[in-house]
Amino acid sequence: MTGKVFSPLEMIERLVSFDTTSAKSNLELIAFVEDYLDSHGIRHHRFANSEGNKSNLLCSVGPDVKGGIVLSGHSDVVPVTDQAWDSDPFTAVAKDGLLYGRGTADMKSFLAIALAMVPTFKESKLTKPIHIALSYDEEVGCLGVGSMIEGLKDVIPTPSIVLVGEPTSMQVVNAHKGVFGFHTTIDGQAAHSSLPHLGASANLAAGRLVNLIADLAEEKRQSASADCPFEPPYTTFNVGQINGGTALNIVPRHCEFVWEFRLLPGDDAQAIIARYEAAVAEEVLPYLRATFPAAQITTRSICTVPPLEPEENGAAEALACHLTGANATNVVAYGTEGGMFQAAGLSTVVCGPGSIEQAHKPNEFIALSQVEACETFMRKLAAWLSHPST
Ligand SMILES: [Zn+2]
Numbered sequence: 001m002t003g004k005v006f007s008p009l010e011m012i013e014r015l016v017s018f019d020t021t022s023a024k025s026n027l028e029l030i031a032f033v034e035d036y037l038d039s040h041g042i043r044h045h046r047f048a049n050s051e052g053n054k055s056n057l058l059c060s061v062g063p064d065v066k067g068g069i070v071l072s073g074h075s076d077v078v079p080v081t082d083q084a085w086d087s088d089p090f091t092a093v094a095k096d097g098l099l100y101g102r103g104t105a106d107m108k109s110f111l112a113i114a115l116a117m118v119p120t121f122k123e124s125k126l127t128k129p130i131h132i133a134l135s136y137d138e139e140v141g142c143l144g145v146g147s148m149i150e151g152l153k154d155v156i157p158t159p160s161i162v163l164v165g166e167p168t169s170m171q172v173v174n175a176h177k178g179v180f181g182f183h184t185t186i187d188g189q190a191a192h193s194s195l196p197h198l199g200a201s202a203n204l205a206a207g208r209l210v211n212l213i214a215d216l217a218e219e220k221r222q223s224a225s226a227d228c229p230f231e232p233p234y235t236t237f238n239v240g241q242i243n244g245g246t247a248l249n250i251v252p253r254h255c256e257f258v259w260e261f262r263l264l265p266g267d268d269a270q271a272i273i274a275r276y277e278a279a280v281a282e283e284v285l286p287y288l289r290a291t292f293p294a295a296q297i298t299t300r301s302i303c304t305v306p307p308l309e310p311e312e313n314g315a316a317e318a319l320a321c322h323l324t325g326a327n328a329t330n331v332v333a334y335g336t337e338g339g340m341f342q343a344a345g346l347s348t349v350v351c352g353p354g355s356i357e358q359a360h361k362p363n364e365f366i367a368l369s370q371v372e373a374c375e376t377f378m379r380k381l382a383a384w385l386s387h388p389s390t
Helices: 008-017 027-039 104-116 118-123 145-155 202-222 269-289 315-324 338-343 368-386
Strands: 043-048 055-061 069-074 093-095 098-100 130-135 161-164 173-176 178-187 236-244 254-263 296-305 330-332 347-350 365-367
Touching: 008 104, 008 368, 027 043, 027 055, 027 130, 043 145, 055 118, 055 145, 069 104, 069 338, 098 104, 098 368, 104 118, 104 130, 104 365, 104 368, 118 368, 130 145, 130 368, 145 338, 161 315, 161 338, 178 202, 178 269, 202 236, 202 254, 202 269, 254 269, 254 296, 269 296, 315 347, 315 368, 338 347, 365 368
Parallel strands: 069 130, 069 161, 161 347, 173 330
Antiparallel strands: 043 055, 055 130, 093 098, 098 365, 173 347, 178 254, 178 296, 236 254
């Protein structure tokens, strides 16, 4: 065989060595993966961003037919700034059964193990293809993967199942909350603070909207259902940052804030957005315009990560349970790209090695036993795709 060969651990080490913090380019990692895939004659396709400094990558092993399995993960990682690491975050170091490094848990190991298995996938007599999907900008609101999901149908025959390898300790996760983030900008009118009736306070308007968000949060908390498996068992809200005004004695002209809600599967995002928009139009904007008719409030979406909904008789869930031997499913609190694949009509679950407990922290690690469990999972997948009836 002429293709390059990496053990799962070697491949994890390689992927960790690329500093793919979301703010930076991931193209060196992508080029490395393409070079590896080329050495095995594996077809692949980039979905680049408009700036040309980041890209998704989709590759396919096996026959060029529909009904394949997508193994999906993000190539970017969260920053290491202001974190005290005991070792270089971009050098994977094994110690006492644990492998340390940024992205070892979240979530380069899953991608690395899948990639390391490419020669095995290639040798297996796959009846359906295995697609490996690498995205960018997941950690800043699942901003990158959209173009790949949209373009999927132009590049590969329709797959049947998506397995998103976020760290679940190889448990099968069939539901997670969605994330809807917004940026609201308020433009009122400045005035001397001794003459507030001549101004229109952007900060007071913001306060009214923040109060509305607090009211919505309380409504959701009180309507929580006892048998909901999520923690907490309701849609939650956060106002993450507020910037407004310039000085004690100036009625503030400008204020902006960012806010989000984390939507329970089955809950209605549009209804929440409609309540907010109604409050802006019917209450807060009239309040500003009473003294300053040109006042403006604009709200733009920063990120939309749909929730992952449990599927009735879902193909992805059945396969992941078969491969892991799990007889129960779990839910997680964090959002993933899974909701977006599912919203595109693909059966999806989340199942990957490592624990979310270690994600985003200094001294992030994955247990080597998790790497082995994921490798076994991949081998079983290849066997199952060679004999789908067993
Ligand atoms: Zn992740």
